[in-house]
C-alpha cells in the first residue's frame with residue numbers, strides 16, 4: 001500500500017485532540033514533519049506523535065520534506081496565505097472549518113486548488129458522523145427529503161467574540177449548522193432570515209427559512225446565549241422522520257410503526273470515543289482515501305464555497 005506523505009502545520013488543540021491521533025492510526029500515512037511557531041507546542045506535539053522533523057518555518061518544511069499533502073490547522077484569519085502557498089506548490093490540503101474568513105477567501109482557495117489540480121478538504125466533521133450517515137440512509141430510502149432542520153445552541157453569555165473579533169459567529173462556528181442544511185437539503189433557491197445580537201455587541205443568533213432547489217424546506221435555528229450546547233438535526237421524507245443528536249442518539253419514526261427506532265451514536269460508530277463517533281476519525285480517513293483514489297473529498301473547497309455563499313445569503317436575506 002502506498003503511504004501518503006503528510007506535512008503538518010499547527011500543533012494546537014484540534015491537531016492534538018482529533019486530527020493527529022487519527023492520522024497516527026492509519027497505516028498508509030507517514031506523518032513526515034510538523035511545523036508550529038510556538039516551539040513548546042511544536043516539541044510536545046512532535047514527541048507525542050513521534051514526528052522526527054520539526055520546523056518553525058512552514059516554507060522550509062515544504063522545501064525540505066516535500067509532502068504530498070498538508071494539514072493546515074490554525075485560526076481562520078491566519079489560513080489564507082499558507083493555503084494558497086501549499087496549493088501553488090501542488091500539494092493537497094486539509095483545513096478545519098471555517099474555510100477562511102469570507103466567501104471570497106474560500107472561492108480563491110477553491111480556484112487555486114482547481115488551477116493546480118489539488119485535492120482539498122474542509123473538516124465539516126458533522127457530515128462524517130456515522131449516526132448522521134445512517135439516519136440519512138434510512139430517510140433516503142423513503143424518497144426525497146421534504147423538510148430538514150439544523151439547530152446549534154450554545155451558552156456563551158458574556159463571551160468575547162471569536163478570535164478577538166477577527167471573524168463572526170455564523171461564519172466561524174454556526175457554519176457547521178449551515179453546512180449540514182446543505183448536506184440534508186441540497187442547494188438553496190430562496191432564503192429568508194432573522195439575524196440578531198442578543199445580550200452582546202455582536203451577532204449571535206441566526207435563524208433562517210430556506211427553500212431548496214429540490215423543493216425541500218429547511219430551517220436553521222442558532223443562538224449563542226441560551227441554556228446549553230444543543231446541536232441537533234431533523235430529516236423528514238415521505239412517512240419517515242429522524243430526530244438526531246450526534247452526541248447521543250437518533251429517534252426515527254416511521255408511519256405504521258408504533259415504536260420508534262432508537263439508534264445510539266456510540267453503537268452505530270462502534271466506539272465510545274468522541275473522536276470516532278463525532279466524525280473526526282472518519283473525515284480524516286475520507287481525506288486520505290480520496291488522495292489514494294485520486295478524487296475530490298465530499299467537503300472539498302469548491303463545495304465549501306457553496307456553504308459560505310449560504311452564510312452570506314443568510315446575512316443578506318433578513319426579514
Ligand SMILES: NC(=O)c1ccc[n+]([C@@H]2O[C@H](COP(=O)([O-])OP(=O)(O)OC[C@H]3O[C@@H](n4cnc5c(N)ncnc54)[C@H](O)[C@@H]3O)[C@@H](O)[C@H]2O)c1
Nearest residue numbers: 010011012013014015035036037038073074075076096097
Ligand atoms: N470541527 C470542530 O468541531 C472544531 C472545533 C474547534 C475548533 N475548530 C477549528 O479548528 C481550527 C484550529 O483551532 P485550534 O483550537 O486547534 O487552534 P489553536 O489556536 O489551538 O492552534 C493553532 C496553532 O497554529 C499555530 N500557528 C498559527 N500560525 C502559524 C503559522 N503561520 N505557522 C505555524 N503555526 C502557526 C499556533 O501557534 C497554534 O499552535 C480553527 O479554525 C477552529 O475554528 C473546529
